[in-house]
Amino acid sequence: MSEDYHMDPEAFRRHAHELIDWIIDYLERRVDDLPVRSQVEPGEIRSRLPEDPPSKGDPFEAILRDVDDILLPGITHWQSPDFFAYFPANASYPAILGEMLSAGLGVQGMLWATSPACTELETHVLDWLVRILDLPGRFLSTGTGGGVIQDSASSATLCALLAARERATDLESNRRGVDRPLVAYASSQAHSSVEKAAGIAGIGKENLRLVDVDGSFAMRPDRLAAQIAEDRANGRVPFFVCATVGTTSSNAIDPVKEIGGLCRQEGLWLHVDAAMSGTAAVCPEYRFIHRGLELADSYCFNPHKWMFTNFDCDAFYVADRASLIRALSILPEYLRNRATESGAVIDYRDWQVPLGRRFRALKLWFVLRHYGIEGLQHHVRRHVDLAQQFRTWVEADDRFELTAPAPLNLVCFRHRGGDDINRELMERLNASGDLYLTHTVLDGAFTLRLCVGQTRTESTHVDSAWERIRTVATEIDPGMR
Amino acid sequence: MSEDYHMDPEAFRRHAHELIDWIIDYLERRVDDLPVRSQVEPGEIRSRLPEDPPSKGDPFEAILRDVDDILLPGITHWQSPDFFAYFPANASYPAILGEMLSAGLGVQGMLWATSPACTELETHVLDWLVRILDLPGRFLSTGTGGGVIQDSASSATLCALLAARERATDLESNRRGVDRPLVAYASSQAHSSVEKAAGIAGIGKENLRLVDVDGSFAMRPDRLAAQIAEDRANGRVPFFVCATVGTTSSNAIDPVKEIGGLCRQEGLWLHVDAAMSGTAAVCPEYRFIHRGLELADSYCFNPHKWMFTNFDCDAFYVADRASLIRALSILPEYLRNRATESGAVIDYRDWQVPLGRRFRALKLWFVLRHYGIEGLQHHVRRHVDLAQQFRTWVEADDRFELTAPAPLNLVCFRHRGGDDINRELMERLNASGDLYLTHTVLDGAFTLRLCVGQTRTESTHVDSAWERIRTVATEIDPGMR
Numbered sequence: 001m002s003e004d005y006h007m008d009p010e011a012f013r014r015h016a017h018e019l020i021d022w023i024i025d026y027l028e029r030r031v032d033d034l035p036v037r038s039q040v041e042p043g044e045i046r047s048r049l050p051e052d053p054p055s056k057g058d059p060f061e062a063i064l065r066d067v068d069d070i071l072l073p074g075i076t077h078w079q080s081p082d083f084f085a086y087f088p089a090n091a092s093y094p095a096i097l098g099e100m101l102s103a104g105l106g107v108q109g110m111l112w113a114t115s116p117a118c119t120e121l122e123t124h125v126l127d128w129l130v131r132i133l134d135l136p137g138r139f140l141s142t143g144t145g146g147g148v149i150q151d152s153a154s155s156a157t158l159c160a161l162l163a164a165r166e167r168a169t170d171l172e173s174n175r176r177g178v179d180r181p182l183v184a185y186a187s188s189q190a191h192s193s194v195e196k197a198a199g200i201a202g203i204g205k206e207n208l209r210l211v212d213v214d215g216s217f218a219m220r221p222d223r224l225a226a227q228i229a230e231d232r233a234n235g236r237v238p239f240f241v242c243a244t245v246g247t248t249s250s251n252a253i254d255p256v257k258e259i260g261g262l263c264r265q266e267g268l269w270l271h272v273d274a275a276m277s278g279t280a281a282v283c284p285e286y287r288f289i290h291r292g293l294e295l296a297d298s299y300c301f302n303p304h305k306w307m308f309t310n311f312d313c314d315a316f317y318v319a320d321r322a323s324l325i326r327a328l329s330i331l332p333e334y335l336r337n338r339a340t341e342s343g344a345v346i347d348y349r350d351w352q353v354p355l356g357r358r359f360r361a362l363k364l365w366f367v368l369r370h371y372g373i374e375g376l377q378h379h380v381r382r383h384v385d386l387a388q389q390f391r392t393w394v395e396a397d398d399r400f401e402l403t404a405p406a407p408l409n410l411v412c413f414r415h416r417g418g419d420d421i422n423r424e425l426m427e428r429l430n431a432s433g434d435l436y437l438t439h440t441v442l443d444g445a446f447t448l449r450l451c452v453g454q455t456r457t458e459s460t461h462v463d464s465a466w467e468r469i470r471t472v473a474t475e476i477d478p479g480m481r
Numbered sequence: 482m483s484e485d486y487h488m489d490p491e492a493f494r495r496h497a498h499e500l501i502d503w504i505i506d507y508l509e510r511r512v513d514d515l516p517v518r519s520q521v522e523p524g525e526i527r528s529r530l531p532e533d534p535p536s537k538g539d540p541f542e543a544i545l546r547d548v549d550d551i552l553l554p555g556i557t558h559w560q561s562p563d564f565f566a567y568f569p570a571n572a573s574y575p576a577i578l579g580e581m582l583s584a585g586l587g588v589q590g591m592l593w594a595t596s597p598a599c600t601e602l603e604t605h606v607l608d609w610l611v612r613i614l615d616l617p618g619r620f621l622s623t624g625t626g627g628g629v630i631q632d633s634a635s636s637a638t639l640c641a642l643l644a645a646r647e648r649a650t651d652l653e654s655n656r657r658g659v660d661r662p663l664v665a666y667a668s669s670q671a672h673s674s675v676e677k678a679a680g681i682a683g684i685g686k687e688n689l690r691l692v693d694v695d696g697s698f699a700m701r702p703d704r705l706a707a708q709i710a711e712d713r714a715n716g717r718v719p720f721f722v723c724a725t726v727g728t729t730s731s732n733a734i735d736p737v738k739e740i741g742g743l744c745r746q747e748g749l750w751l752h753v754d755a756a757m758s759g760t761a762a763v764c765p766e767y768r769f770i771h772r773g774l775e776l777a778d779s780y781c782f783n784p785h786k787w788m789f790t791n792f793d794c795d796a797f798y799v800a801d802r803a804s805l806i807r808a809l810s811i812l813p814e815y816l817r818n819r820a821t822e823s824g825a826v827i828d829y830r831d832w833q834v835p836l837g838r839r840f841r842a843l844k845l846w847f848v849l850r851h852y853g854i855e856g857l858q859h860h861v862r863r864h865v866d867l868a869q870q871f872r873t874w875v876e877a878d879d880r881f882e883l884t885a886p887a888p889l890n891l892v893c894f895r896h897r898g899g900d901d902i903n904r905e906l907m908e909r910l911n912a913s914g915d916l917y918l919t920h921t922v923l924d925g926a927f928t929l930r931l932c933v934g935q936t937r938t939e940s941t942h943v944d945s946a947w948e949r950i951r952t953v954a955t956e957i958d959p960g961m962r
Binding site for chain 2: 004005006007009011012013015016017019020021022023024026027028037038040042043044045046049052053054055056057058060062063067070071072073074075076077078079086089090091092093094095096097099100101102103104105106107108112113114115116117118120121123124128129131132151152153154155158162165173174175176177178179181182191192193195196199200201202203204205206207248249304310311312327328330331332333334335336337339342344345353354355356358365366368369370371372373374375378379438439440441449455456
């Protein structure tokens with residue numbers, strides 16, 4: 001502790017080295033042995049923390065010791081290669097370096113003027129991603145569109161819905177409040193964030209129509225068309241559709257082309273949420289997922305899910321940036337500056353809900369430069385292949401069945417023995433700590449989900465997962481094998 | 482580059498060490514010499530970046546070289562001790578270590594179950610902050626309240642407004658949309674985020690009343706009362722007041738006690754935004770800023786502004802967490818889990834707009850443990866003293882005048898020669914790169930703002946700033962000295 005209470009630079013260097021060693025040891029060794037899902041009970045971690053805040057400072061050694069002793073048992077290891085739950089939030093060393101640099105620079109990117117490089121690098125790497133994924137050119141910043149990093153797809157969906165709301169009401173909603181019966185649409189399988197956004201934006205959750213899906217859990221355009229017609233007939237104002245490319249439940253891919261055609265015809269804003277699956281488009285052979293995307297007004301996917309970029313990093317695009325900015329812009333005197341007034345710059349504050357923003361483009365830039373397109377393709381193909389291998393095992397085992405198509409890296413499956421057995425199976429597997437997977441309900445049936453996307457998941461981990469699943473299934477129901 | 486395209490652990494260790502050296506060299510040496518405000522023109526940074534994304538990976542050395550050569554000229558140095566602009570976004574070595582660990586663990590804190598320690602440490606350190614700042618006990622998680630980390634005060638204000646909206650409409654707004662003429666209130670000096678939140682939430686910016694202020698730029702409770710009465714008389718539904726403790730323009734402190742009394746009487750939700758100034762309450766002598774806070778329904782301040790904790794870290798409190806959760810909760814099947822259903826845990830997803838969340842409590846915990854209350858008090862006192870010293874210099878110089886009271890660490894002042902001279906003065910100072918300050922307009926007059934809060938700002942930096950201001954003022958207007 002230096003005299004002025006700051007950590008002196010030499011102490012920081014030493015502690016940073018200790019922490020880097022800790023991180024490497026954690027990711028390369030410990031995470032393989034720790035139970036993937038934390039095994040603690042509610043309140044257990046907190047009960048080990050001292051009630052009173054420290055009056056005097058503690059040495060860093062004591063803090064790092066408490067990380068091990070107190071916090072680590074309460075960590076569910078998203079970076080474990082045996083993590084197959086939810087969608088991944090994968091990460092990588094280059095991204096960690098990017099986060100470190102962002103923390104070291106400590107700049108604010110709310111305006112171009114508050115750090116031009118923070119804004120310009122972000123615009124640039126988001127244009128790169130348009131090329132890398134072969135997204136429609138209308139999302140490039142060099143035209144009327146452009147990209148921005150949001151914290152999450154939830155926030156991207158909210159921003160899309162707000163831009164759509166304002167476009168549909170000639171900015172009257174922003175100014176006067178929501179004054180007409182607006183109606184939004186998504187499939188019954190869409191992410192809960194669409195419903196949350198409808199609530200937040202003053203549209204009302206009741207005015208989000210959850211459109212029926214087909215046997216593959218993809219939105220039915222005929223049902224969407226019928227619903228829109230019915231709403232119009234009832235004097236309501238349809239304005240927004242959220243299509244999903246890779247639903248959270250089952251990786252279902254809505255028919256964007258058909259939905260987009262309908263949206264054009266009806267004058268509705270089309271947002272496409274490809275939170276996890278969007279990354280697949282780094283490989284030409286998976287670009288079918290984006291068929292029809294040229295009809296979308298906005299689009300998002302999360303490099304923080306499957307592109308080795310630490311959370312938070314959602315890439316959100318609009319085809320007409322002016323409509324987004326009109327919905328979210330506020331310019332108080334204390335933020336006025338020449339660059340903003342020149343109109344020659346992007347102020348990302350007007351592209352998001354919060355004002356302040358970190359330099360998140362750095363980690364994405366580090367990842368893209370480290371891996372190159374080639375490296376990203378290698379790992380995405382690898383993950384899809386592993387999931388497809390798993391799919392064939394499920395198909396070949398009489399005790400199990402697939403519950404949804406598995407177009408990419410998520411396999412939905414269940415034991416044929418019924419919901420209770422599947423619940424028990426999942427709970428035993430997760431309680432063992434050997435792997436972690438989560439569930440959903442499809443057509444009313446409790447379904448297990450296995451998603452392959454963690455950075456260091458290899459075939460051995462997927463092999464073991466299947467072996468464990470089969471073994472535990474036998475333990476639960478020895479008669480059926 | 483290892484065979485599988487990942488960065489191997491030894492390479493990561495080496496590059497992390499290089500980067501730590503880079504950060505230390507940046508913060509200890511280079512940042513003192515670099516122009517505080519970036520001097521680049523719009524598009525300049527981007528023009529140096531290659532148009533095409535990399536097909537093959539680049540070595541880290543090349544990336545770090547580009548940070549120096551391409552990005553650094555485009556950085557406005559928020560961590561410079563000569564940064565007096567806006568509000569600070571100060572940072573510290575312990576916070577950087579916290580960010581590193583958060584990146585290394587790479588966990589998601591959306592649910593308690595997705596990493597119990599992430600949730601429980603957050604709840605715990607936010608309770609610590611209640612004690613450290615001597616905030617009202619109703620914000621403690623051990624009662625009916627509790628705290629959560631938001632990315633920014635903008636998001637906190639939005640969440641407060643949404644909780645208030647739902648309380649005022651019995652959750653009808655969430656369900657059916659905003660269906661009655663709700664009215665919100667803040668002073669004419671309140672942060673632009675209140676207006677932005679009113680737009681987002683479907684209330685309408687027109688339905689945010691900007692209440693008149695007194696000579697100190699603080700909200701006039703009599704005017705607030707009159708406005709509420711007028712709105713009620715016109716059939717409108719007042720529901721929300723945002724009071725500010727330390728406005729962005731001039732650090733004005735609204736009379737929370739009087740406003741709170743009125744809100745109680747009228748049944749309105751009171752949110753108190755103390756984004757920067759809240760930190761001052763670590764020192765008992767500055768706790769006057771929170772007088773009346775026990776009447777607030779919600780409160781926020783930003784450790785990422787003045788408490789040495791890297792952005793993003795806004796501490797947001799509610800007295801009745803149930804009302805916040807009711808406004809923001811969504812529970813799809815794929816997120817269901819036993820812990821959530823037991824009701825024994827906090828799922829912070831229901832306390833914020835996005836779903837996903839980083840482990841941000843770590844950096845705050847590192848800061849509180851490293852500095853202790855004593856260390857925080859030392860630096861806050863130091864910053865306030867430096868600002869007050871600056872204030873006396875302004876008062877003693879005939880050419881300058883104060884334009885607002887300076888209760889803490891922000892001094893608003895202007896040259897008596899008129900707006901053009903002040904504009905010219907600011908532009909020359911900022912263009913010189915020697916220091917960075919920004920402006921506001923108070924009572925119609927262009928006003929300079931000098932805010933002392935950067936981690937490493939010492940008396941020499943404030944001395945130099947004043948010396949530079951006087952010198953440049955003389956250059957502009959040699960007659961007047």
